[in-house]
Amino acid sequence: MRRALALGAVLASLYTTAGCSDRASGTQRAAAPPAVPILAAEAVRKDVPLDVGVIGTVQALTTVGVKAQVAGQVVQVHFKEGQDVKAGQLLFTIDPRPFEATVAQAEANVGRDTAQMRQAEAALAQRQAEVQQALANLERDQAQLENARVQERRYKTLVEKELVARELYDQFRTNLSALGATVNADRAAIENARAAALAAQAGVDNARAVIRADEAMVQTARLNLGYTTIRAPMEGRTGNLMLQAGNVVKGNDDNPMVVIAQVHPIYVSFAVPQQYLAAIKQHQAAGPLTVRAIPTGAPKPTTGRLTFVNNTVDPSTATIQLKGTFDNAENTLWPGQYVEVVLTLTTETAVVVPSQAIQPGQQGPYVFVVKPDLTVQPRPVELGRRLATETIVTRGVAPxxxxxxxxxxxxxxxxxxEIKPPKAS
Structure with a gap:
């Protein structure tokens, strides 16, 4: 009974309220829905790069293993492993004392053999003087021989006319024969003197050759002495130090004492699909192409330029190897490091919107466009390339x-x- 009375009171109240409302406005109007809070951004037309993104590997421009060229004990190491070194900087010192002794011995050999050469030169001068003396003797005896022939002919005529005694003629004839024998002896003496001079000249030449050999030994000894100080062949960063002071090293050992990597500038090697090769060649012909390397955790990319395109496409991966060169002034890149690589082929002007504005739909992608009256309209769009945080819209949205x-x-x-201001980052 009480439930029936309560229900009747509620119905009566509702009827009274409805009657009042009808009298005021005839029908009740539904309340407008509240504005939806959103974030919005403008579509903009700007120059966007045509990029190719891949993963690459950082490589040292040059890597050199430093080795000892002579054997000996390392007496001092002049750097710390991992240290940057300049070209020509002293790295190691090998005990120089055995090599200094070798230099001194080689120089003493030069002095000894120089003295022997001087003796040989003196002997040569003596033999040459003997040749000259023999020639002078020959010239004198030939003159006497010629005079004896004149005398022999004269006295022969006188003997035939019986104007002089035959004994006198026989003396002149004997003298002529003796002088002829003397001239022949002089000629033989000249030949002997010349042979002796040639032998002396050979002795001098041999002494000079010995000295040249000794001087070469001196140069070799000095060169080996110079090898006891080992310097950096180039500028770069040192790696692990393979030995310490006190170790004995071999000449040209297989294991380097330290490895130096040149990192200023530095390479980043990467491979792109072969379909980009034609575009790369086309745009590279117009000017250097920009390469950006982005190491993991780096606050900003490092910019370099494309400097190498391999001459062969790898048939197993259908990619072409490229290399970018970077100044690496801030040591952002490290040999062996994996980095994200972006190769910019060219730039083009396009309309872009934030990528989060693109919505998938059954008829394709679309965006909500905010009209001037702050209402939204879904609009289908045609999309181009996706950039880092933006997407190119080729049709559907105006700048x-x-x-x-x-x-x-x-x-x-x-x-x-209701457009809300963007949150502060």
């Missing part, structure tokens, strides 16, 4: 139009929106 970037799930066509 300057605002698109919704956050809050799309609560929107329907014609929804009123």
């Amino acid at each position: 300057g139009e605002r698109v919704v970037t956050d809050g799309q799930l609560r929107l329907v066509p014609g929804s009123r929106v």
Whole structure:
């Protein structure tokens, strides 16, 4: 009974309220839905790069293993492993004392053999003087021989005419024969003197050759002495130190004492699919291509230039190897490091919107465009390449139009929106 009375009172109250409302306005109007809070951004037209993104590996420009060229004991190491060194900087010192002794011995040999050469030169001068003396004797005896022939002919005529005694003629004839024998002896003496001079000349030449050999030994000994100080062949960063002071090293050992890597500048090696090769060659012909390397955790990319395109496509991967050269002034890149590589082929002008504004739909991608009256309209779009945080829109959105970037799930066509300021990052 009490429930029936209560229900009647409620119905009466509702009837009274409805009657009052009808009298005031005839019918009750539904309240407008509240504006949906969103974030929005403008579509902009700007120059965007045509990029190719891959993963690459950092490589030292040059790597050199430093080795000892002579055997000996390392007496001092002049750097710390991992230290940057300059070209020509002293790295190691090998005990120089055995090599200094070798130099002194070689120089003493030069002095000894120089003295012997001087003796040989003196002997040569003596033999040459003997040749001259023999020639002078020959010239004198030939003159006497000629005079004896004149005398012999004269006295022969006188003997035939019986004007002089035959004994006198026989004396002149005997003298002529003796002088002829003397001239022949002089000629033989000249030949002997010349042979002796040639032998002396050979002795001098041999002594000079010995000295040249000794001087070469001196140069070799000094060169080996110079090898006891080992210097950096180039500028770079040292790696692990393979030995310490006190160790004995071999000449040209297989294991280097330290490895130096040149990192200023430095390479980044990477491979791109072969379909980009034609575009790379085309744009590289117009000017250097920019390469950006982004190490993991780096605050900003490092910029370099494309300097190498391999001459062969790898048939197993259908890629072409490229290399970019970077100054690496801040030591951002490290040999062996994996980095994200972006090769910029060219730039083009396009309309871009934030990538989060693109929504997938049954008819394709679309965006919500904010109209001037702060209502939204879904609009299908055609998309181009996706950039780092933006996407190129080739059709559907004009520059300057605002698109919704956050809050799309609560929107329907014609929804009123309230654009919120972006959150401070």
